[in-house]
Amino acid sequence: MAKRDYYEVLGVNRDASEEDIKKAYRRHAMKWHPDRNPDNPKAEDHFKECKEAYEILADANKRAAYDQFGHAGIDPHAGGGAGAGAGFGDIFSDIFSDIFGGARGGAGRSTVFRGADLRYNMELALEQAAHGFETKIRIPAAATCETCKGSGARAGSQPTSCPACRGAGQVRISQGPFSIAQTCPRCHGSGSIIPNPCATCSGTGRVKLQKTLSVKIPPGVDEGDRVRLSGEGEPGVNGGPPGDLYVQVHIKPHAVFQRDHDDLHCEMPISISTAALGGEISIPTLDGSAKIRVPAETQSGKTFRLKGKGIKGVRSQFPGDLFCHVVVETPVSLTERQRQLLREFESLSAQDSARHNPRAKGWIDKMKEFFEG
Numbered sequence: 001m002a003k004r005d006y007y008e009v010l011g012v013n014r015d016a017s018e019e020d021i022k023k024a025y026r027r028h029a030m031k032w033h034p035d036r037n038p039d040n041p042k043a044e045d046h047f048k049e050c051k052e053a054y055e056i057l058a059d060a061n062k063r064a065a066y067d068q069f070g071h072a073g074i075d076p077h078a079g080g081g082a083g084a085g086a087g088f089g090d091i092f093s094d095i096f097s098d099i100f101g102g103a104r105g106g107a108g109r110s111t112v113f114r115g116a117d118l119r120y121n122m123e124l125a126l127e128q129a130a131h132g133f134e135t136k137i138r139i140p141a142a143a144t145c146e147t148c149k150g151s152g153a154r155a156g157s158q159p160t161s162c163p164a165c166r167g168a169g170q171v172r173i174s175q176g177p178f179s180i181a182q183t184c185p186r187c188h189g190s191g192s193i194i195p196n197p198c199a200t201c202s203g204t205g206r207v208k209l210q211k212t213l214s215v216k217i218p219p220g221v222d223e224g225d226r227v228r229l230s231g232e233g234e235p236g237v238n239g240g241p242p243g244d245l246y247v248q249v250h251i252k253p254h255a256v257f258q259r260d261h262d263d264l265h266c267e268m269p270i271s272i273s274t275a276a277l278g279g280e281i282s283i284p285t286l287d288g289s290a291k292i293r294v295p296a297e298t299q300s301g302k303t304f305r306l307k308g309k310g311i312k313g314v315r316s317q318f319p320g321d322l323f324c325h326v327v328v329e330t331p332v333s334l335t336e337r338q339r340q341l342l343r344e345f346e347s348l349s350a351q352d353s354a355r356h357n358p359r360a361k362g363w364i365d366k367m368k369e370f371f372e373g
């Protein structure tokens, strides 16, 4: 059976607020709670479905991953009844304590925890973010020690009952008239000790190592996007499922382009003569270069828009645009000859200044009005 859309499960819109989602979940979960539906075998399935949907949508990061990649972005194997009992606890206590007075139905749930989620920060160049990127990352991981198969004992030896507590894990100490039970300091409560610890893991049964993971960053990711690697987080406790690893994308500042969602912006300096006479200039794009025809009499601040030369975002249907902002550059390090030509140019312009410099003329007129009231 195809998994239902989480928003549909909770009966909320895709832009529902956190509060709306919480309310919807409360409503659905109360309706389907197994304790309230003892005769309806489907209630628990509905309840679990709501719970799963809420778990994802209530977590901003998971919700973003779900919005971005759908069920595939959440967990391809989720919802297979994993942790039916184990899972009830976590958000249950958060939301239901006030409804059911803190009483959790059903006894005998073992302490099974899902492993913690991990985050890996990845810096990408703008080009890598735009075009997609595949890489391998190394992350620290704990694994069962191969030498002792996790027992912690040296080959040929075995853990033995702790002599201090005789395997009870607790010792009683007397303080005056009182006798107090205390966790056994020798075995730390486990009841057994390892007389000959495994040399590889020093008796812990686990070894730290690095694992290498392949990460595929989809084209168009933006600052703050996350890519989820299902099950690559910390291992679960007592057979619980592992957490997930989130690769958090950070985008390095670019020398030329500033990104605004799917659009790119860049500055486009042009010379005084190009600005006045017009011309064709070559500008860089993320995929190479493009030519822009600058018309005569182009002013500073004019923006040229190159349609489709931006970035196609992960969630977008079409690429954004590239905006080039014209800055007319005042020439520097002039030779005497250049100065002379400019002075000559200026004296010619002065004969009909208002016509050649309409903006300066307008500005002067406004200033006059201001001072003369």
Ligand SMILES: [Zn+2]
Pocket (backbone or CB within 6 Å): 145, 146, 147, 148, 149, 150, 151, 152, 153, 198, 199, 200, 201, 202, 203, 204, 205, 206
């Ligand atoms: Zn070992």
Ligand SMILES: [Zn+2]
Pocket (backbone or CB within 6 Å): 162, 163, 164, 165, 166, 167, 168, 169, 170, 184, 185, 186, 187, 188, 189, 190, 191, 192
């Ligand atoms: Zn002990």
